[in-house]
Amino acid sequence: xxxxxxxxxxxxxxxxxxxxxxxxxxxxxxxxxxxxxxxxxxxxxxxxxxxxxxxxxxxxxxxxxxxxxxxxxxxxxxxxxxxxxxxxxxxxxxxxxxxx
Amino acid sequence: xxxxxxxxxxxxxxxxxxxxxxxxxxxxxxxxxxxxxxxxxxxxxxxxxxxxxxxxxxxxxxxxxxxxxxxxxxxxxxxxxxxxxxxxxxxxxxxxxxxxxxxxxxxxxxxxxxxxxxxxxxxxxxxxxxxxxxxxxxxxxxxxxxxxxxxxxxxxxxxxxxxxxxxxxxxxxxxxxxxxxxxxxxxxxxxxxxxxxxxxxxxxxxxxxxxxxxxxxx
Numbered sequence: 001x002x003x004x005x006x007x008x009x010x011x012x013x014x015x016x017x018x019x020x021x022x023x024x025x026x027x028x029x030x031x032x033x034x035x036x037x038x039x040x041x042x043x044x045x046x047x048x049x050x051x052x053x054x055x056x057x058x059x060x061x062x063x064x065x066x067x068x069x070x071x072x073x074x075x076x077x078x079x080x081x082x083x084x085x086x087x088x089x090x091x092x093x094x095x096x097x098x099x100x
Numbered sequence: 101x102x103x104x105x106x107x108x109x110x111x112x113x114x115x116x117x118x119x120x121x122x123x124x125x126x127x128x129x130x131x132x133x134x135x136x137x138x139x140x141x142x143x144x145x146x147x148x149x150x151x152x153x154x155x156x157x158x159x160x161x162x163x164x165x166x167x168x169x170x171x172x173x174x175x176x177x178x179x180x181x182x183x184x185x186x187x188x189x190x191x192x193x194x195x196x197x198x199x200x201x202x203x204x205x206x207x208x209x210x211x212x213x214x215x216x217x218x219x220x221x222x223x224x225x226x227x228x229x230x231x232x233x234x235x236x237x238x239x240x241x242x243x244x245x246x247x248x249x250x251x252x253x254x255x256x257x258x259x260x261x262x263x264x265x266x267x268x269x270x271x272x273x274x275x276x277x278x279x280x281x282x283x284x285x286x287x288x289x290x291x292x293x294x295x296x297x298x299x300x301x302x303x304x305x306x307x308x309x310x311x312x313x314x315x316x317x318x
Contacts, residue, residue, distance in 0.1 A: 018152035030166055031157075032288030033101050033263065039284065042273070045106030050200040055155065076199070077155050084194050085148035088187065092140040095132045 018081075020074055052076045101170065101256075101263055101289070102195065103210055105203030109270040116266060117208025123216045124189065127182035139179060142314065146175055147187040151194065158295050167292030170214045173222025173255030174300045177248055178307060178314060184219030185211075213262040222255025222300075230317060244308055244315070245301045252300025253293040260289030 037044070052058075057072040108116070135143070150171030157166035171191075176184035192210050195201040202210045229247035238246075264285030268278030308315040 014149060014152075018149070018156055021156055031101065032167070032260075032285065032292065033103065035288070036267075036281070036284040037107070042107050042267075044104040045203075046200070047105045047204060050196075050198055052198050053200040055199050055201070077152065080155075080194060080198060081148050081152045083198060084151040084191055085144060087190050087194065088147035089141070089144035091186070091190065092135065092143045095128070096135050096137070096140045099132050099135060 020077065052079065055080070101210075101214060101260060101285075102192070102202030103206040103263060103266070104200075105205050107203070107270065107273070108206050108209050108266055109273055110205065112266055112270045113205050113209055116212045120189075120208050120211045120216060123185055127185040130180065130182040131186060134180060134182075138314075139183075143175075143179060143183055143187065146178065147190055150175065150187060151191045153299075154191070154195075158292075167289075167295055169296055169299055170218050170256050170259060172215055172218035172259070173226070173248075173252045173296070174303055176219045176223035176255075177226050177251055177300065177304055177316075181219040181223040184223070185215045188215035188219065209263070209266045213259040213266070217262040218255045218259040221258040222251040225254040226251030240317070241305070244317075245305055248304035249297040249301040251297075253290075253297035255300075256293040256296040257286060257290045260285040260293075 036042075055073050055076045056069060057076055131143075150169065153169045153171060155168070157168045170188070172184040172188045175187045189211050192202055192207060192214065196204055196207055196210075226247045229250050230243055233243040233246060261282060264282040265278065267285070268276070268281035271277045271281075304315060
């Protein structure tokens, strides 16, 4: 198989693993900016509600043996990775086509 | 480091957005000129990889805080800082519109810190360190590791400085000036940035082993 293709497939697999692992720990994220905001009493304003707000699918009514948030986080992470992958590929190939 | 809506005054948010515009134009021009069949797919997969990696948090920050990769120094070292600007701009847009991670009004500010400052400072640090170490006759592997570690570390720390400045200039929102916001942001990210440095150095070193043609030497 083409060496380029092998390298890129590896990166895609690693990205999927990160999306999977990240979704399990994302809910524990407490970043320095959050702490700074707490110290400085900054208030967040929500001007719109994103479809996968907080890296979850927003399906609390579905019972999945207590793993609803984890599973929804994993799916949201993988969906996000695929959206970014698609956008970046489309942009990269548009730029490449323009050049050629 | 993603600033949500409400953290910046409209003036600061607008100025940050205006500063981004020439960087976007320049980056698109440069990237279009340098992209080829090898770098275009790498750009796509690397951007997705950075997005996924940003979801993994490590708990090493002060006061129970966690940190995650920003990734712009890594993209800049492997491709160019112009690719770093575009990759992070895509990631930040998806995070804001799909996940409410970072605001809409603060999008320009987040791009300025993580995409523009993170990419260019990270890349400049990598290049400068690599050249300095070359003069000292340090072996190639050590040069690569030290230069990419410092590129990653200073990339995220300088991005935090940029965010601290924007927050400080928005003091009318919450009443704290630059003397408070800069140290709060920079000190915490200087510690968390060690993780960014380690990951950047590890990935750059790994890629230099499996695909040496993709890693530029300073």
